[in-house]
Amino acid sequence: xxxxxxxxxxxxxxxxxxxxxxxxxxxxxxxxxxxxxxxxxxxxxxxxxxxxxxxxxxxxxxxxxxxxxxxxxxxxxxxxxxxxxxxxxxxxxxxxxxxxxxxxxxxxxxxxxxxxxxxxxxx
Amino acid sequence: xxxxxxxxxxxxxxxxxxxxxxxxxxxxxxxxxxxxxxxxxxxxxxxxxxxxxxxxxxxxxxxxxxxxxxxxxxxxxxxxxxxxxxxxxxxxxxxxxxxxxxxxxxxxxxxxxxxxxxxxxxx
Numbered sequence: 001x002x003x004x005x006x007x008x009x010x011x012x013x014x015x016x017x018x019x020x021x022x023x024x025x026x027x028x029x030x031x032x033x034x035x036x037x038x039x040x041x042x043x044x045x046x047x048x049x050x051x052x053x054x055x056x057x058x059x060x061x062x063x064x065x066x067x068x069x070x071x072x073x074x075x076x077x078x079x080x081x082x083x084x085x086x087x088x089x090x091x092x093x094x095x096x097x098x099x100x101x102x103x104x105x106x107x108x109x110x111x112x113x114x115x116x117x118x119x120x121x122x123x
Numbered sequence: 124x125x126x127x128x129x130x131x132x133x134x135x136x137x138x139x140x141x142x143x144x145x146x147x148x149x150x151x152x153x154x155x156x157x158x159x160x161x162x163x164x165x166x167x168x169x170x171x172x173x174x175x176x177x178x179x180x181x182x183x184x185x186x187x188x189x190x191x192x193x194x195x196x197x198x199x200x201x202x203x204x205x206x207x208x209x210x211x212x213x214x215x216x217x218x219x220x221x222x223x224x225x226x227x228x229x230x231x232x233x234x235x236x237x238x239x240x241x242x243x244x245x246x
Contacts, residue, residue: 011147018142022140027134092212
């Protein structure tokens, strides 16, 4: 099977994106920013974490290009950047055919089991 | 915007999946296994890497549930497991609406620029 559609991506970008996504706090920050811009204080709010700890996570997200800073110089709000998410999704889509055919195979096995259970007509 | 469809996933699973995917060698191993089962020796072949180094990567992939071992006790071939890929894809799909609306907004801006350039009819 040929996997296509992600070869043009620089591998370091995917490394940074996947590494940034491998943390529940960072994924929660992205989920919060999906509802709109937020300052560091606003982002730190829902987490039992110090502002420096949140800032560390924000730096990882920023380096991966997953967030950027809004124009308000006072609040310096963070904003979600979706291009790396679309790229990571594109890489995973290369495997969709395989997982879908695996699921179909499982369905076929279940269907076969159902058919075997059906009582046969007697002659 | 509400993100839905991934809340039921244990966060540790997504952590392990994304961390395992954050390495080009591990992604290349998965791409190789997408074409069929392979032994450790066969997997080490295309990489300028020792077998222990490859084994380390395989352990990370195995712990994340991205690969399993085939039934041949001699070759112990590794096999791709796609469920974690489908789960990671599902998490990313929660953001699809946002990146698609961003792309649409960009399209709209480009369209507007084109319209502005059109010469106006004179009276």
